[in-house]
Amino acid sequence: SAVISQKPSRDICQRGTSLTIQCQVDSQVTMMFWYRQQPGQSLTLIATANQGSEATYESGFVIDKFPISRPNLTFSTLTVSNMSPEDSSIYLCSVENRGDEQYFGPGTRLTVT
Amino acid sequence: SQKIEQNSEALNIQEGKTATLTCNYTNYSPAYLQWYRQDPGRGPVFLLLIRENEKEKRKERLKVTFDTTLKQSLFHITASQPADSATYLCAPQMNRDDKIIFGKGTRLHILP
Numbered sequence: 001s002a003v004i005s006q007k008p009s010r011d012i013c014q015r016g017t018s019l020t021i022q023c024q025v026d027s028q029v030t031m032m033f034w035y036r037q038q039p040g041q042s043l044t045l046i047a048t049a050n051q052g053s054e055a056t057y058e059s060g061f062v063i064d065k066f067p068i069s070r071p072n073l074t075f076s077t078l079t080v081s082n083m084s085p086e087d088s089s090i091y092l093c094s095v096e097n098r099g100d101e102q103y104f105g106p107g108t109r110l111t112v113t
Numbered sequence: 114s115q116k117i118e119q120n121s122e123a124l125n126i127q128e129g130k131t132a133t134l135t136c137n138y139t140n141y142s143p144a145y146l147q148w149y150r151q152d153p154g155r156g157p158v159f160l161l162l163i164r165e166n167e168k169e170k171r172k173e174r175l176k177v178t179f180d181t182t183l184k185q186s187l188f189h190i191t192a193s194q195p196a197d198s199a200t201y202l203c204a205p206q207m208n209r210d211d212k213i214i215f216g217k218g219t220r221l222h223i224l225p
Contacts, residue, residue, distance in 0.1 A: 102157075
């Protein structure tokens with residue numbers, strides 16, 4: 001299993017600003033994932049982050065809006081740029097266990113005013 | 114497009130009874146199907162994975178079935194307890210290396 005922590009756990013931000021969310025894993029992993037979960041909705045994959053390469057973004061998500069860093073095998077950041085109220089959501093990072101189950105962080109609850 | 118349907122309404126079950134949650138999928142044929150539990154304010158927690166060649170998988174009080182003809186998975190909790198109250202997410206996966214697609218989840222309430 002993997003233990004994942006995220007910072008911050010929650011934040012309230014003003015429109016037009018940016019927030020960087022950190023994800024730390026207690027073991028080295030190849031792939032890390034970033035999800036968004038809007039109220040009452042399912043988890044939506046934003047991007048997959050591999051160490052040493054550019055993140056792969058899903059349809060509807062672009063690097064300019066959600067830049068991701070993956071400097072090593074235990075850490076990643078997701079930035080939500082130029083925020084609008086529509087970006088209010090829970091953002092979760094996860095890692096994969098040998099192609100099977102995923103382990104999730106506790107999430108970052110973002111409110112944009 | 115790929116679509117996953119889970120009971121949209123919350124499910125209320127009396128303690129001690131069996132809770133059965135349904136996951137239907139359309140427009141694709143996943144080789145794997147996972148179930149997760151999510152508590153309020155927490156990230157999802159993996160429960161079970163079932164492969165297309167497995168009809169049934171069990172883990173303690175949990176049982177999952179996978180009917181590729183009906184394109185449906187059933188998730189059962191036997192001898193349910195109030196601590197089982199949570200949202201349960203169905204997550205089909207085309208192949209082992211493919212991304213997991215999550216359903217919206219079913220909220221389960223076990224009534225004492």
